[in-house]
Amino acid sequence: MNGETFRSLSLVATILLATTFWFVTFYLTWATFWIKISFSAATLAILSLGLQPDTIKKLRFDAKALIIGLLSAALLYIIFWIGRVISTALLPFAEYQIGGIYDKGTGTPLWVIALLLFFITGPSEEIYWRGFLQHNLMTRFGGWQGWLLTTAIYAGVHIWSLNFMLIGAAGVAGAFWGAMYWRLNNLAPVIISHAIWSAAIFAVYPMSGFS
Numbered sequence: 509m510n511g512e513t514f515r516s517l518s519l520v521a522t523i524l525l526a527t528t529f530w531f532v533t534f535y536l537t538w539a540t541f542w543i544k545i546s547f548s549a550a551t552l553a554i555l556s557l558g559l560q561p562d563t564i565k566k567l568r569f570d571a572k573a574l575i576i577g578l579l580s581a582a583l584l585y586i587i588f589w590i591g592r593v594i595s596t597a598l599l600p601f602a603e604y605q606i607g608g609i610y611d612k613g614t615g616t617p618l619w620v621i622a623l624l625l626f627f628i629t630g631p632s633e634e635i636y637w638r639g640f641l642q643h644n645l646m647t648r649f650g651g652w653q654g655w656l657l658t659t660a661i662y663a664g665v666h667i668w669s670l671n672f673m674l675i676g677a678a679g680v681a682g683a684f685w686g687a688m689y690w691r692l693n694n695l696a697p698v699i700i701s702h703a704i705w706s707a708a709i710f711a712v713y714p715m716s717g718f719s
Contacts, residue, residue, distance in 0.1 A: 518559050519644055522636070523661060526552055530665040534612075541612040546624045549632035556640035563639045569696045576692070577700025584684055584705050585713075588677065592715050595673065605673040610716040622711035630703035637662055637682070638689040638698055646690065655690050659683045681705075 529548035533541065557563055595602040613621055637658060646654030663679035681702075688698045709715060 515644065519641065522552060522555060522559075522641065525555070526636070526661075527665050531668045534666065534669040540616060542616050542621050542624050542629075546628045546632075549629045549636065552636035553632035556636045560640055560643075563635060563643075563695070566639075566694070567696045567699075568694050573694060573696040574700060576688075576697040578704065580684075580688060580697065580701040581704040581708065584681065584701065585708060587680070587684070588709060589715065591677075591680070602673055605671050607716050608671055609669075609674050609677075610710070610714055613710065618711040622707045625706040625710060626703045630706045631699045634685065634689075634695060634699045634702050638685055639695045642686055642689060651690055655683075655686045659686050662686075 533544040642658035645657050659682045662682035666675045666678040
């Protein structure tokens with residue numbers, strides 16, 4: 509088996525694994541949701557680092573990355589706040605489905621959710637989805653196509669939630685972070701953005717229950 513074939517099979521295998529993980533996490537009700545999503549993301553990140561160890565070497569955590577990460581997290585939060593206002597005004601099911609997203613965390617302390625998202629889930633998702641999958645798809649198909657394919661797959665695996673609002677949210681967030689990675693060619697600010705945004709929107713300043 510040559511290197512190109514191995515890389516192709518590795519991409520397909522990790523996508524299938526991600527689809528399986530997201531099925532177990534979102535569709536099956538056993539076990540704690542936040543533990544499942546953290547385990548799934550961390551496993552994919554570890555596998556991707558084993559397949560592509562130079563991902564870590566390309567990380568540039570500096571003042572610029574921190575500032576971009578903070579500002580982009582704030583911008584994405586505002587985008588989601590506006591999206592929530594518009595969607596709940598136009599779609600009768602939007603409020604219920606948004607509440608359903610937060611209901612998955614029932615029984616887990618907010619501080620635990622925040623720590624898992626900030627230190628494990630957010631960074632791990634970016635290492636796999638952007639640092640590994642998007643990087644390889646852009647290399648193979650070009651920037652625009654690689655970004656679009658990664659965004660579609662990232663949104664697609666969330667179909668197991670059976671929640672239109674969550675699938676749409678994943679598509680928006682995936683496109684946002686994918687564009688950041690494509691433009692900056694540095695995963696560090698994307699990791700910071702994802703970690704801060706997810707902890708904020710799910711645990712610190714959740715959007716369920718207020719207008």
